[in-house]
Amino acid sequence: MRMPRRRRSSAIALVLCAAVLVGTWLLVPMGERSQEHSGTTVQQAGATVQHVADGDTVYLMLDGKRTKVRLLNVDAPEIPHPDQPGECFGPQAAEFLAEKLPKGSKVELEYDAERLDQYGRTLAAVSRGGELINESLVSSGHATAMKVEPNVKFYKQLRAAQTQAERRKVGMFDPANRCRY
Numbered sequence: 001m002r003m004p005r006r007r008r009s010s011a012i013a014l015v016l017c018a019a020v021l022v023g024t025w026l027l028v029p030m031g032e033r034s035q036e037h038s039g040t041t042v043q044q045a046g047a048t049v050q051h052v053a054d055g056d057t058v059y060l061m062l063d064g065k066r067t068k069v070r071l072l073n074v075d076a077p078e079i080p081h082p083d084q085p086g087e088c089f090g091p092q093a094a095e096f097l098a099e100k101l102p103k104g105s106k107v108e109l110e111y112d113a114e115r116l117d118q119y120g121r122t123l124a125a126v127s128r129g130g131e132l133i134n135e136s137l138v139s140s141g142h143a144t145a146m147k148v149e150p151n152v153k154f155y156k157q158l159r160a161a162q163t164q165a166e167r168r169k170v171g172m173f174d175p176a177n178r179c180r181y
Helices: 005-027 090-100 133-139 155-168
Strands: 035-037 040-042 047-054 057-062 065-071 106-110 122-128
Touching: 047 065, 047 090, 057 106, 065 133, 090 133, 122 133, 133 155
Parallel strands: 065 122
Antiparallel strands: 035 040, 047 057, 047 106, 057 065, 106 122
C-alpha cells in the first residue's frame, strides 16, 4: 500500500530537517556545545590556567589549545614592560589575579556578544569555584569596570563593585598608594 503523495512529501521534509539538525550538531566541536543563556554562552569544557599575563589577561588551556583570554568588562592597570614603565597598581593587580587563578586551576568561561577582541584574544568572564574573578578584581580595587559595546553583560555588576571599592578606599582607590583614578 502506497502513502498518499501529500503525506509522503511531509514525511520526506521531516526526515530532511532531522538530518540537517543532526548533521549540524555533529559538525560543532564538543567544546562548543554549550548552554545558551540570554544571548551568552557558558563554556562546558573545562579550561585550565596556564599563567597570568597581567591584571586582566590570562592564558588558559581550552579545548586542547593554549588560549589568551581577556577578562570582560575589566580594565586593570598596565604592568611594566621593557618599553613602558607600567601604571600605578599594575603589578599588584597581576599578583592578585595570579593568586585567584593559580597555575593548573580549573575555571569556567562565560561569553557575551563578541567572542574575540580586535587583537584575537578570547573575551570572557572567568569563574573559579563559583567566584566571578572579574568582579573580585574590581571589588578589591585591583581593576576598574570597563564598557566596550556590545559586550556589556557584566558591566553594571562590575560598576557597582567599583563604586563599593571607591567608597571603601581599597586597592588603587586607597589614597595612601597615591594612584590617581
